[in-house]
Amino acid sequence: xxxxxxxxxxxAVRPPVKARRRSFRWPLWVLLxxxxxxxxxxxxxxxxxxxxxxxxxxxxxxxxxxxxxxxxVNLLSSxxxxxxxxxxxxxxxxxxxxxxxxxxxxxYAFAKKRFPGRDTMMWAFLATLMVPFQATLIPMFVLISELxxxxxxxxxxxxxxxNSQAVFLMRQFILDLPDxxxxxxxxxxASEWRVYWQIVIPxxxxxxxxxxxFVFLWHWNDFLWPLVMSQSDEMRTxxxxxxSMRTEGSPLAVLxxxxxxxxxxxxxxxxxxxxYLVNSIAxxxxx
Amino acid sequence: xxxxxxxxxxxxxxxxxxxxxxxVFRFVPILGAGGMSLTDLNxxxxxxxxxxxxxxxxxxxxxxxxxxxxxxxxxxxxxPLTVLVALGTALLLNAVVFLRGLFRGMLFLPxxxxxxxxxxxxxWIYEFDGMINGLLGKLDLGPVGFLEEASLVLPALAVVSVWxxxxxxxxxxxxxxxxxxxxxxxxxxxxxxxPWQRFRRITLPLLKPALFFVVVIETINAFQTFDTIYxxxxxxPARASYTLIYGxxxxxxxxxxxxxxxxxxxxxxxxxxxVSLIQRRLLDRGNA
Numbered sequence: 001x002x003x004x005x006x007x008x009x010x011x012a013v014r015p016p017v018k019a020r021r022r023s024f025r026w027p028l029w030v031l032l033x034x035x036x037x038x039x040x041x042x043x044x045x046x047x048x049x050x051x052x053x054x055x056x057x058x059x060x061x062x063x064x065x066x067x068x069x070x071x072x073v074n075l076l077s078s079x080x081x082x083x084x085x086x087x088x089x090x091x092x093x094x095x096x097x098x099x100x101x102x103x104x105x106x107x108y109a110f111a112k113k114r115f116p117g118r119d120t121m122m123w124a125f126l127a128t129l130m131v132p133f134q135a136t137l138i139p140m141f142v143l144i145s146e147l148x149x150x151x152x153x154x155x156x157x158x159x160x161x162x163n164s165q166a167v168f169l170m171r172q173f174i175l176d177l178p179d180x181x182x183x184x185x186x187x188x189x190a191s192e193w194r195v196y197w198q199i200v201i202p203x204x205x206x207x208x209x210x211x212x213x214f215v216f217l218w219h220w221n222d223f224l225w226p227l228v229m230s231q232s233d234e235m236r237t238x239x240x241x242x243x244s245m246r247t248e249g250s251p252l253a254v255l256x257x258x259x260x261x262x263x264x265x266x267x268x269x270x271x272x273x274x275x276y277l278v279n280s281i282a283x284x285x286x287x
Numbered sequence: 288x289x290x291x292x293x294x295x296x297x298x299x300x301x302x303x304x305x306x307x308x309x310x311v312f313r314f315v316p317i318l319g320a321g322g323m324s325l326t327d328l329n330x331x332x333x334x335x336x337x338x339x340x341x342x343x344x345x346x347x348x349x350x351x352x353x354x355x356x357x358x359x360x361x362x363x364x365x366x367p368l369t370v371l372v373a374l375g376t377a378l379l380l381n382a383v384v385f386l387r388g389l390f391r392g393m394l395f396l397p398x399x400x401x402x403x404x405x406x407x408x409x410x411w412i413y414e415f416d417g418m419i420n421g422l423l424g425k426l427d428l429g430p431v432g433f434l435e436e437a438s439l440v441l442p443a444l445a446v447v448s449v450w451x452x453x454x455x456x457x458x459x460x461x462x463x464x465x466x467x468x469x470x471x472x473x474x475x476x477x478x479x480x481x482p483w484q485r486f487r488r489i490t491l492p493l494l495k496p497a498l499f500f501v502v503v504i505e506t507i508n509a510f511q512t513f514d515t516i517y518x519x520x521x522x523x524p525a526r527a528s529y530t531l532i533y534g535x536x537x538x539x540x541x542x543x544x545x546x547x548x549x550x551x552x553x554x555x556x557x558x559x560x561x562v563s564l565i566q567r568r569l570l571d572r573g574n575a
Contacts, residue, residue: 025382032379036393039450042408043396045418049411060421106305113298121302128313130563132511134532135556138539138549139319140312142328162308192297221401223514228540239403243518246407259407263400270399274392277399281455282462285500 043263050257071257081258083234084241087153088262091226091237092219094157096212099166104208107170108200112182122171125164134224141228151231160225166211169284173207174200210280213273217266238262320556323549330543341550350526351534351551357441358530358558362509365445369505370498372449373456378486380457381464391461398454405451406518410434413443413519434520437527444528447515452508456501463497464490503563510559531555 045059052064054071075081109115110122140159141150149155181203185195201208226237236244242262245255270277280286324341328334345351376394380387397405412418413433423429433443467490475485491498513532516522522529522537531551539548 028379029383029385032376032383032390035376035379036390039397039454040393042405042412042450045412046408060416060418060424102304102308105301109298109301113295113301115295115298115302118298118302121306124314125305125309128309128317130560131313131317131556132507132559134511134513134535135552135559136313136316136320137535138545138552139316139323141539142323142545143312143316143319158308159312162305162312164309164313167305192301196301217399221403223401223403223517224536227517239401239514242407243403243514246410246518247521252411255407256411259404263404266399266401267396270392270396274395275388278391278395278458281458282465285459 043267046256046260049253050260052253054251054253071253072261075254075257075261080233080241081261084236084238085262087235088220088237088239090153091156091222092216094153095160095219096215098157098161099163099215100208100212102161103163103166103211104170104174104200104204105196106167107174108196110167110171111174112177112179125167128162129164137224137228140225144229150229151235153235156226156229156235156237160219160222163215165286166215169207169211169286170204172284173204177203210276210284210286213269213277214280214286217269220266320549320552323546324553326546327544328546328549330545334546337546341547344547345550345554350529353526354529354531354534357526357528358510358532361441361445361512361528361530362506362562364442365448365509365512366502366505368445369449369453369456370502373453373460373501374498376453377457377460377464378490380461394457395454397451400451402448402451402512402514403518405447406515409447409450409515410519435524437524440520440524440528444512444515444519447519448509448512451515452505456505459501460494460497463494467493499566503566506562506566507559510555510562531558 048064048067049059050071051067051069052059052071053066053068110118144150144155144159147155149158177200181199182195185199190198221239222237223239223243226240227243230236230240238258239262242255242258245258250258325336325338326334327337327340380391380394383390410417414420415430415432415435419433420430423431431439433439471489471493472485475489480488511532512530513536516528516530516533517536520528522533532555535548535551535555538544538551
């Protein structure tokens with residue numbers, strides 16, 4: 001291309017180019033700031049309404065005269081909300097642990113082992129990515145109800161564990177680990193299980209952490225599956241509980257307080273791991 | 288000899304847990320969807336084989352065609368909107384240096400939350416006594432029934448999904464932009480290309496793979512939209528937001544027509560599949 005031919009010239013006139021760029025960038029900056037305000041303000045509004053004293057006039061007509069934690073304290077002492085939170089924590093954390101374990105094992109086998117049917121299996125795993133979860137919602141529900149799993153934790157958790165993205169992410173990462181490591185371990189007489197625990201797990205910590213955070217967020221925010229699995233109020237997760245509060249017409253402040261509390265773990269994870277989350281999406285295309 | 292035998296076995300053993308999960312909870316339901324769509328299974332567990340009866344019934348059902356049209360209109364609103372917002376913000380982030388990290392975080396923030404949360408907040412933002420109408424009221428305008436008017440409800444829902452989800456596509460496109468060598472753009476500037484020409488002739492062609500990925504992913508997402516509709520409109524007003532997925536959920540869990548609901552699931556899969564094929568074909572041709 002002719003573009004590369006002009007490269008030295010580009011280097012020679014660099015200062016004026018830079019100067020010109022900077023001069024027209026502040027409108028872009030302002031535009032970016034505006035869009036950012038739009039993305040963040042719904043959260044701000046949610047927190048303001050959640051902190052408005054019960055029964056007092058508030059947004060959108062007027063700014064509340066004072067803020068109070070009353071609604072949030074009430075919510076934290078109501079068994080319903082606390083139960084939903086516990087369910088969500090169990091759903092998310094148990095899924096994270098099992099997915100990390102099974103996906104790293106499968107990823108290790110796909111990356112470093114030879115066994116009959118390996119490539120077929122891998123393609124079959126990958127092909128399931130093309131089938132939207134909702135397309136299999138009904139048979140999945142029938143299967144779980146036949147197995148007696150509706151309204152139980154295992155019925156909620158187990159079907160979500162077959163996660164091909166997790167397997168492939170682990171496989172890609174483990175492929176890049178040097179074969180010599182595994183050969184040396186084998187020469188030293190280490191058992192396969194030991195190789196897994198003492199080589200694969202420690203070396204894949206960064207990707208395990210990334211995957212763990214994403215699986216946590218996916219499960220924390222999941223809705224359709226928990227909705228059809230929770231027949232009783234006791235089995236609801238936060239998203240299902242929140243949706244039921246909305247459709248049953250809870251007072252706005254209570255609704256917003258529940259919403260605010262339910263999103264706090266996500267915001268916390270995000271605040272701590274922002275740079276890391278953002279980079280891993282850009283690198284791996286994690287969804 | 289021992290070494291050779293040990294390897295295949297351990298490989299299989301290590302895949303086994305995930306393999307069992309996949310066979311039981313992915314492959315069985317996928318095959319089950321096809322099988323079930325040929326029956327009139329209901330929540331009571333009774334069923335008869337009806338052949339392609341469900342499909343015939345679907346094609347005969349004006350409500351199905353309505354929900355298909357609504358789904359396609361939603362996709363046609365959501366996908367360009369979210370891709371434009373993602374591309375615009377990615378370009379802005381790429382051009383701006385001061386406080387870039389903070390902006391990126393603020394733009395990405397909604398992505399880590401749930402669609403249910405987005406629905407709950409935005410439902411109130413859109414309501415008659417909600418935030419937008421409150422602001423419009425101060426300007427002596429409105430109120431606007433964003434979720435009450437059939438013509439406004441799909442764009443209103445699309446805006447919520449864009450707000451909640453564009454951060455992901457934005458990051459993918461931002462990574463694509465960063466991969467474009469700065470020297471190309473500088474050389475073009477020296478050759479007298481303006482910002483628009485640089486964008487058209489250099490950035491856009493080089494960004495095509497990332498754009499393709501984003502368009503496909505977002506189209507598939509759009510077909511699957513459920514949570515916000517469930518929380519915000521319940522398919523209304525007057526079925527104006529009654530998408531295929533919403534019909535699937537209603538048929539399955541409200542009217543207990545599991546066989547019929549499975550059929551809608553198969554149609555959904557076929558749609559998503561065909562759309563990704565068409566997009567691939569179109570974009571491949573564009574590349575040549």
